[in-house]
Amino acid sequence: MQAIGFKKSLAIKEEKSFEEFELPIPSPGSKDLLIKIKAIAVNPVDYKIRQNSAKDTELAEPKIIGWDAVGIVEAIGQDVELFKIGDEVFYAGDITRPGCNATYQVVDERIVAHKPTSLSATEAASMPLTSLTAWELLFDRMNITKEKDAGKTLLIIGGAGGVGSIATQIAKQVAGLKVVCTASRKETSDWCLKMGADAVANHQDLVSECEKAGFIAFDYIVDFVNLNHYWDDMVTLIKPQGHIGSITGSDKPIALNKLKNKSVSFSWEFMYTRPMFSTDDMIEQHRILKNIAELLDDKKIIPTTNTVLNGFTVENLKLAHEMLESGTAIGKIVISF
Incomplete structure (x- = not known):
């Protein structure tokens, strides 16, 4: 699969601040979904992790970040109960696992919900985190x-x-x-x-x-x-x-x-607490996202996508990080695949 990540924490304008890698498609664990990603959003946590994960050393394996995605369920783990293959979903993921800056990702079903039916992938990607x-x-x-x-x-x-x-x-x-x-x-x-x-x-x-x-x-x-x-x-x-x-x-x-x-x-508040520690109420994130999807489909709230970059490329990911690092971004920045 295609993935974009880094091995060293560098300023965003540096050539290798992000690089493209070819990695194996991951296999879902017992409660996991394998997602084929259609759109991602970028958040301040992304650039903070990029800036601080490998300051003093070069990683042996590329670090793949990103925590906001929309995609289609391609495969499911043996204990999955909430989803089936072909479902469209949205989620923010788990900071302790590889992120969504890739064409495929595995994520625990308890922190995923069905995508709002009335929204496009780029609109829905702005919402989970x-x-x-x-x-x-x-x-x-x-x-x-x-x-x-x-x-x-x-x-x-x-x-x-x-x-x-x-x-x-x-x-x-x-x-x-x-x-x-x-x-x-x-x-x-x-x-x-x-x-x-x-x-x-x-x-x-x-x-x-x-x-x-x-x-x-x-x-x-x-x-x-x-x-x-x-x-x-x-x-x-x-x-x-x-x-x-x-x-x-x-x-x-x-x-x-x-x-x-x-x-x-x-x-x-730290959104990753529940998945990070596998808390007893981890499934609350599934329920919250389900509520958000209903509010969106009922037009009680609107998506916060304000900038869409077309194409999952190193250049677009760098641009998104630059925009966030400037401190002047409004709403959410989304990259469509």
Whole structure:
């Protein structure tokens, strides 16, 4: 099979930052599906792993990354129960296994769902990783429900990115929240409003911009950009007994003590936790993606594909990484096969 990967972590403009390899088609394990891939999406986690996986050494075997795909089931493991050969599926995969930057991939059926029937492959490919991340953060980590939280306020830091784009829609359509997104350029502000944001605040002066928009404090705040950079703003803007969540990690300690007087809760979200540790509830990712597919087919949410690159090539994968590394990408970048 054709695969595109790397043996050393290099700057994206370097000739061998990505190379094409011919590898054997993998065989599915007992709960696995063998997928023939039709389209993939690229996410910030991709370039972060590319930059850091082989900094000081050259790998003996190529590393194949990528965690967002749509394809057709070509073969199934002996214990597969949810799918059959020929099914069209979408999924984000498992960071501990080879990724989707290849023409074939094996993936555990418990983190896969049937592709939304109303979407093209390029539209559907934009959805799995970001949808799982947003859904898990809002509902599994922060325990938001429509019954107790409809009408409450949510601040999304990084509203025009891949996760922000779908988090806005899910928060509005599933939880009934009032959503404010951060953005600083006209095109990103317009995108946030297209995704359903009630208001947009410029993150360059976040507290005063939120106040100008009529929001002095928020019940919930989620960070999709840089936790350390916005921490003090979040501490100021969160309501007493509110909840803050983040997906971005931190390169230095977070001052959680600043949340004490307001009795504010804090949660991490890492979409790969369930498959990475084979948790008892790993099949929840199948169920979440099934819910997302239904919302898409019912037109309650829309796909977040904003750029499509035609052709699975080294050049297109490099271009996608360049666009993400620039920090100016809006929505999702998809590569069609």
